[in-house]
Amino acid sequence: MPEVMISARELRKSFGDFEAVRGIDVEVVRGESFGFLGPNGAGKSSTMRMVAAVSPISGGELRILGRDPATDGSRIRARLGVCPQEDSLDPELSVRDNLIVYGRYFGMTRPAVRARADELLDFAQLTDKANARVEDLSGGMKRRLTIARSLINEPDLLLLDEPTTGLDPQARHVLWDKLFRLKQQGVTLVLTTHYMDEAEQLCDRLVVMDKGRIVAEGSPAALIRAHSTREVVELRFGVGEHEALADALADLADRVEVLPDRLLLYTDDGEAASVAVHDRGLQPVGMLTRRSTLEDVFLRLTGRSLVD
Amino acid sequence: MTSLPLTARLFDYWVTVYRRTWRGTVINSFLTPLLYVVAMGVLLGGFVKADPSHLEGAGSYLQFVVPGLLAGQSMQLAFGETTYPVMGAVKWHKTYYGMLATPLRVADIALAHLSFAVVRIASSAAVFVLVMAPFGAWSSVPGAIGVFLIQLLVGLAFAAPVYAYAATLKDEGGFTVIFRLLMMPLFLFSGAFFPLGNLPPVLEWVARLTPLWQGVDLTRMCALGTWSWPAALAHVVYLGVCAVGGTWLGIRALERRLVR
Numbered sequence: 094m095p096e097v098m099i100s101a102r103e104l105r106k107s108f109g110d111f112e113a114v115r116g117i118d119v120e121v122v123r124g125e126s127f128g129f130l131g132p133n134g135a136g137k138s139s140t141m142r143m144v145a146a147v148s149p150i151s152g153g154e155l156r157i158l159g160r161d162p163a164t165d166g167s168r169i170r171a172r173l174g175v176c177p178q179e180d181s182l183d184p185e186l187s188v189r190d191n192l193i194v195y196g197r198y199f200g201m202t203r204p205a206v207r208a209r210a211d212e213l214l215d216f217a218q219l220t221d222k223a224n225a226r227v228e229d230l231s232g233g234m235k236r237r238l239t240i241a242r243s244l245i246n247e248p249d250l251l252l253l254d255e256p257t258t259g260l261d262p263q264a265r266h267v268l269w270d271k272l273f274r275l276k277q278q279g280v281t282l283v284l285t286t287h288y289m290d291e292a293e294q295l296c297d298r299l300v301v302m303d304k305g306r307i308v309a310e311g312s313p314a315a316l317i318r319a320h321s322t323r324e325v326v327e328l329r330f331g332v333g334e335h336e337a338l339a340d341a342l343a344d345l346a347d348r349v350e351v352l353p354d355r356l357l358l359y360t361d362d363g364e365a366a367s368v369a370v371h372d373r374g375l376q377p378v379g380m381l382t383r384r385s386t387l388e389d390v391f392l393r394l395t396g397r398s399l400v401d
Numbered sequence: 402m403t404s405l406p407l408t409a410r411l412f413d414y415w416v417t418v419y420r421r422t423w424r425g426t427v428i429n430s431f432l433t434p435l436l437y438v439v440a441m442g443v444l445l446g447g448f449v450k451a452d453p454s455h456l457e458g459a460g461s462y463l464q465f466v467v468p469g470l471l472a473g474q475s476m477q478l479a480f481g482e483t484t485y486p487v488m489g490a491v492k493w494h495k496t497y498y499g500m501l502a503t504p505l506r507v508a509d510i511a512l513a514h515l516s517f518a519v520v521r522i523a524s525s526a527a528v529f530v531l532v533m534a535p536f537g538a539w540s541s542v543p544g545a546i547g548v549f550l551i552q553l554l555v556g557l558a559f560a561a562p563v564y565a566y567a568a569t570l571k572d573e574g575g576f577t578v579i580f581r582l583l584m585m586p587l588f589l590f591s592g593a594f595f596p597l598g599n600l601p602p603v604l605e606w607v608a609r610l611t612p613l614w615q616g617v618d619l620t621r622m623c624a625l626g627t628w629s630w631p632a633a634l635a636h637v638v639y640l641g642v643c644a645v646g647g648t649w650l651g652i653r654a655l656e657r658r659l660v661r
Contacts, residue, residue, distance in 0.1 A: 108661070147501050148661060167407070171504040181499030186417055194414040198503035200406070203413075242499075 095122040098158060098250050098281050099144055105152035106139045113139040115305035116153060121283055123249075126276045128296035129285040130387060132397065135302040137285035138178060141254045144283065145175050158249060171199060174248030176240050178255045184228035188219055191227055192242055199246040209245055216271065217241035233264030240271060251275065253284040257291060269294055289387035301387075303395045313387055320393045321385035322347050324363035328356040328370065329379035338375070345369045350392060355379075359389070407505055411513035414500075418517070430525035434532050437470050438463065441594070442536065457596055458627040467538040468548065468621035469593025471529050475522050475552045476613055479559035480584050482518035484576045487567035490514070497659060507656045511568075515560055515648060522556030523549070540626035547623040555616035558640040561647025568654035587613040615639045 099121040106114040114136040121127045129137040142148035143155060146162035146169040155162060157169045182191050189210055196206030214220045217237040222230065230238065236256065243251060256272070257265040272295055276282055286292050292299050293313045301309040301316070309316055326346070330338060339351045345366050346358035360366045363382035370377065391397070446462035459465035490497045500510050530539070530549050539545035566579065590600075591613035597605050608614055615636040622628045 145502060147498075147659075167504045167506055170502060173502070175502040177495075177498060177502065179495055179498075181495040181497075181502075183414075183418075183496050183499075184494055185421060190417050194417055195499070195503070197413040198410050198500060198505050200410060200504070243502075246503075 095124065097121070097156075098123055098125075099283065100156045101140075101144075101153065102155075103153035104140070104143065104150060104155055106136070106143060106148070107151045112305055114143075114151075117300075117302070117305075117307050119300065119307075121250075121281065123281050124279050126282040126284075126295055126297045128283075128292045128299035129302055130287070130289065130292045130296075130299050130391070131285075131302035132287055132391075134304075136305040137302055138254055140302075141252055141283075141285055145173060145252050146170050171246070172249045174243035174246065174251040176236075176243045176251070176253040176256055178258065180235050180239050182227045182235060182238060182242070185226065187224050187226055188230070188238055189214065189223040191238065192245055195242050196245040201246065206245070209247075213241040213244055216244075218267075231264075233260050233267065236260060236264070236268060237271065240268070244275075248280070250281045250283065253282065255285055255287070257286075257288065265291075289391070292387055299387075301391055301394060303391075303397075308394045309390065316387060316390045317385045321389040322359040323361045323385060325383055325385050325389060326358040326360065326363045326366045326370070327379070327381045327383065328358065328377040329354065330356070330375075330377050341373070342370065342375075348393075357389070357392075359385070408509040408512050408516075410505065411500070411509065415513060415517040415520075419520075426521065426525065427528065430528040431532060433474065434470065434529045438467060438533065438536060438538075441466050441470070455596060455598070457621060458625050459621075463536060464538060464625065465596075465621070466594060467533050467536070468624040469617045471526065471533075471548065471552065472555055472613060472616040472620045473588045473591075473593045474529060475526060475555045475616065476559045476587065477584065478522045478525055479518060479556050480563055480580065482521050483515070483560045483564040484567050484579075485573065487514070487564060488570065488573050488576075491568065491655075491658060492572075497655075501659055507659055508652045511564070511652045511655045512648070515557065515564060515651065518560040518564075519553055519556050522560070523553055526552035526556075539624055544623055544626055548620055551616070551619050551623055554637065554640050554644065555620070558612060558616070558643035558647070561644050561651050563647075565647055565650035565654045568651060568658050587611055592617045612640065612643055 097120060099119060101117060101119040103116045103118065104114060105112065105116055117140065129140060131137050139148065143150050143162070144157060146157060146166040149163060158172055160169050162169055186194070192210035192213060193206050196209060201209070214223050217240065219234060219238060219241065222234065227235065227238065240256065253272070257268050260268065269291070272282065276295065282295065284295060296313060298312050300307045309320060311319065335351050335356050339349050339356060342356065342358060343349050346360040348359040350357040350359070358366050367380060367382055370380070442463035446466065449462035451462065453460055456462065456465040497510055501507065526549050530545050533539065534545065539548065563579070566575070590608055591611045592608060597608050597614070600608055619633060619636040622633060
C-alpha cells in the first residue's frame with residue numbers, strides 16, 4: 094500500500110455565506126503528481142490553503158501526512174514545501190538570504206542551511222544572482238526562487254498554487270522543466286492550475302473543479318477519452334454566423350460547441366470532417382484540426398472555458 | 402514543541418533585516434537626540450529660568466527636558482516599527498504568509514516582530530543615554546542604566562497596542578490618523594516639554610492619564626534621582642498592562658488576519 098499523503102473526505106470551506114469548497118473527496122499517495130484544474134474561483138486555492146495547514150477547514154475531514162491540521166499544523170508544515178500563488182519573498186533581502194532565513198524557520202542549522210541554499214541556487218539557476226536583492230529580479234526568477242525556497246527543508250510533499258501564472262511562455266517552460274525533474278526524483282507534487290497544458294505536462298492524475306465541487310477525476314489522457322473525442326476541428330466564420338451554422342454542421346460531428354468566436358466540431362476524424370465542411374460549400378475564415386485537450390474536457394463538463 | 406524555540410527561529414531573519422538597516426538607524430539615533438538637546442535643552446532652555454521646584458526637581462530645563470525627549474523618542478520609534486513594517490509583512494510583501502507556511506505559528510511571528518521592535522528601541526535608547534551623559538542629564542550611573550531599562554517597557558507598552566491596531570488595518574490610511582491624532586498630541590502634551598502643573602486642572606488630569614506621561618515621569622524620576630516608589634509602581638503597572646494586553650491583542654488580531 095503506498096503511503097497516503099493527503100486524504101480529504103467531504104472537505105468544505107466557507108467564508109461567511111460563501112461556500113468556496115463544497116464537499117470534495119481527494120486522496121494523494123506518495124510519489125504522485127496530482128493536479129487541481131479549474132477556472133478562477135473554482136475553490137482550488139482554498140483547498141490548497143487547507144492542505145497547507147494554514148486555513149482551518151469548515152467541514153468534513155482532512156488528514157495530511159496522516160495528521161490532523163487542526164491540532165498538528167506546525168508538525169505538518171515542517172514536512173511541506175509551499176509555493177504560494179503570490180510571492181511572499183522578502184524583497185529587501187538578497188536571494189541567498191531569503192533561502193537562508195527560511196531554512197532557519199524549519200530549525201535547520203546554519204551550516205546545513207547554507208549548503209542547502211547553494212544547491213538550490215544551482216537548481217534554480219540563480220547562483221549568479223545570489224547576492225542580488227529580490228526586488229531586482231524578474232518575475233520568472235522570483236518564481237524560481239519561491240520554488241527553490243519551498244524545497245529548502247527537503248519536503249515530503251510539495252504544494253504549488255498556480256506556479257506559472259503571470260509568466261511568459263519561456264519562463265513557464267523553464268519552470269516546468271524544474272518541476273519535471275522534481276517529479277522524476279519522486280517528490281510528491283500537488284498543484285493547482287488553470288492552464289490545461291500545464292496539467293497535461295505535469296500531472297499523473299487530476300481533478301477538475303468547478304464552483305467548489307469536483308466534476309471529474311482521472312489521468313489527463315483518460316479524462317480526454319472519457320469526456321471528449323480524439324480530435325477537434327475549430328472553425329471561424331464571420332461575427333454572428335456561428336450560432337446559425339451550428340445546426341447546419343451538427344451531423345458532421347459527435348458534438349458541436351458554439352463559442353463566441355468559433356465553432357468546435359468534436360469528432361474522431363478531423364480530416365474527414367474538414368473535407369465535409371468544404372463539400373457543403375462553406376468557406377470558414379479560419380480552420381484548424383487539433384487533438385482534444387483538457388480545455389475541451391472542461392468545456393464539456395461545465396459549459397465554460399477555463400480562462401475567461 | 403514549546404513556543405520559545407519556534408519564536409527563536411526568527412532570530413536570523415530579524416538579524417538579517419537589522420544588518421541591512423543598522424547604519425541609518427545608528428546615525429539617526431545619534432543625531433536626533435543631539436539636535437533636540439541643542440535646540441530645546443541648550444538654546445530654548447537658555448531662556449527658561451524657572452525655579453527648580455517648578456521643574457519637578459530638575460536643576461535646569463535641559464535636565465528636565467532630556468528624560469521627556471527620551472521617552473517621547475521611545476514612543477515614536479515604537480509607532481514607526483509597528484505600523485508600516487506590519488502592513489508590509491501582511492499586505493505588500495506578504496512575508497508573514499511565507500513564515501506561516503513553515504512550522505512557525507502566528508504567535509511566534511508576532512512575538513518575534515515585537516521583540517525586534519524592542520531591540521530597535523533599546524539600541525536607540527542606549528545611544529541616547531550615552532550622547533546625553535556629557536550634558537549632565539543623568540544624576541548617577543545606576544540612574545542612567547535605569548533610564549535605559551525603562552525605555553524597554555515604554556517601547557513595548559506602545560509597540561504592542563499599535564501592532565494590534567496595524568494588524569487589523571486594510572490599508573495604511575489609518576496610520577496617518579494615529580500619527581496625527583495620537584502620537585503627536587501625546588508627544589507635545591504628556592509632560593515631556595513642560596511641567597503638567599502648567600496645564601489647567603482638567604487638562605492636567607487628562608495628561609496624567611496618558612500612557613506617555615507614565616513613561617516620561619518614570620524616566621525623569623530615574624534620571625534626576627527623585628524616585629518615588631508609589632508613583633513608579635503605578636507607572637510600571639500601567640505600562641505593563643499596555644505591554645501585556647497589547648501583545649495579547651496583537652497576536653489575536655494577527656491570527657484573525659492571517660488564518661482564514
